[in-house]
Amino acid sequence: MSGGYDLNLFTSPPDCNFLCSVCHGVLKRPMRLPCSHIFCKRCILPWLARQKTCPCCRKEVKQKKMVHVNKLRKIIGRLEVKCKNAEAGCLVTCPLAHRKGHQDSCPFELMACPNEGCTSRVPRGNLAEHRQNCQHGAHQRCPLGCGATLGPAERASHNCYRELRKAWCQRQERSRTLVLCLLRRMRKVYRSANLIRRQLAQLGELLEEDDALLLGAPQEEAETPPEGSIGAEMGGPRAKLPCK
Template sequence: MRLPCSHIFCKRQKTCPCCRKEVKQKKMVHVNKLRKLIGRLEVKCKNAEAGCLVTCPLAHRKGHQDSCPFELMACPNEGCTSRVPRGNLAEHRQNCQHGAHQRCPLGCGATLGPAERASHNCYRELRKAWCQRQERSRTLVLCLLRRMRKVYRSANHIRRQLAQLGELLEEDDALLLGAPQEEAEAPPRRQHWG
C-alpha cells in the first residue's frame, strides 16, 4: 500500500509506521507492481526453526505450509490436545492414548479399542444396545404398573371412605330435617314466668 505521505508498506494501518501521520483508508493506493515483486521474493518456511529447509516465493508460502511436514497439527483423536508436526502425526495417532478407544466409523456409536476394531460387528453391537434398551423399558413398565396398582388401590380406598362419609351425612341430614317437623307437630309449650 502506498500512503498519501508516499511511504509504502505491506499492511494497512491507521498511521504511517514511518512518519506517524494519520491515514484514511480511502487515501491508500494498492501498488500492484510491488505486490508482484514482493510475492516473488524467496523466503524460508515459517517452520524453519523446527527443521524445514524449504525456501519458496512468498506468494507460494501458504501452499507449502499446507503440506509442510513440520507444520504443527492437532491430534484428531477425541480428547487429545497434543499438537505434533504433520510428518509425525501418523506415528502419534498409533501411540496416542486417546486413540486407543475411538467411536465406530460406521456410526453405530460403539467405542472401540485397537483390538476390537478388527472384529467389530455393528449389527451385533446395535442388537446388544437394543436388547439393553428393551430390558430397561420392561423394568420401567413393571415399575409403572406397580405404581398404577398402588394408585388404583388408594383411589378405591378413598371412594369407599367417601361413600361411607356420604352415608353418614345423609343420616345426619335426615335427623336434622326430621327434627323441625316433630317440633311443629308437638303442642306449643307454655312458658311460666316467675
C-alpha cells in the first residue's frame, strides 16, 4: 500500500524532488536518511525492517539517525490539490494542508444515513432530503437530546423547550397525585389507630370494674355472721356468777 500522496490528486504535476523512490508518490511525512535520501515514513520503516540499507544507494542505515523533514513537509502542504470528490462533481481546489478541512464540509462527500436501520450513503448536500424521505426515519429521537420521539411531520415544528416543559408538568401532576393518595392513606391509618386506642381504653375500664367486684366480695362475706351463731351463743352455758 502506497505511503505517499497519489499524483492524480494534484492540479499540476509535482516537482520530481517531492517524489518518494519507494512508492513513487508525493512524499508524506518525509524522513531523511544519513545519506540524504528522503522517503515517506510509511515506506522507509517497513523497508528498514527487512534490510538495513538505503533503497537508493544501499548504504547502511541506523534508524536513530533518521530525521523528519518538516520544512519539506510544509512546502508540499502548500501544493494545490483537487477535492477527493472531484469525480462526483466537486470543482473545489485547495492547498494540500487544507484538504481535510474541505472534505469535512464538502457537499459531495458521501455520508451514512443517521436513521437506525438505514444503510444508504448519500452526498452530504442531499442528506437532509434523504432523511425526510427515508423509510427508516418514520420515528426518531430528537437529535438535541430532549428524549422526544418524532415523526416526519413533527420534526419541523418540534420545540425541545416545550416538550421538556410538558414532560415536567406531567411528572409534577403524577407526584401530586401520589402525595394526595399517601395523605388519604395516612388519615385512614390515623382514624383506625384512634378507634383502637378508644376500644383499648374501654376494655381497660371494664377490667378495672371486674377487678373491684372480685376484691369487694370476700370482705362482705367476712362481715356477715354465719347462720346459727347467735342461737349457739344464747343456748350455750351461761357464765356462773359469784354468789353474794
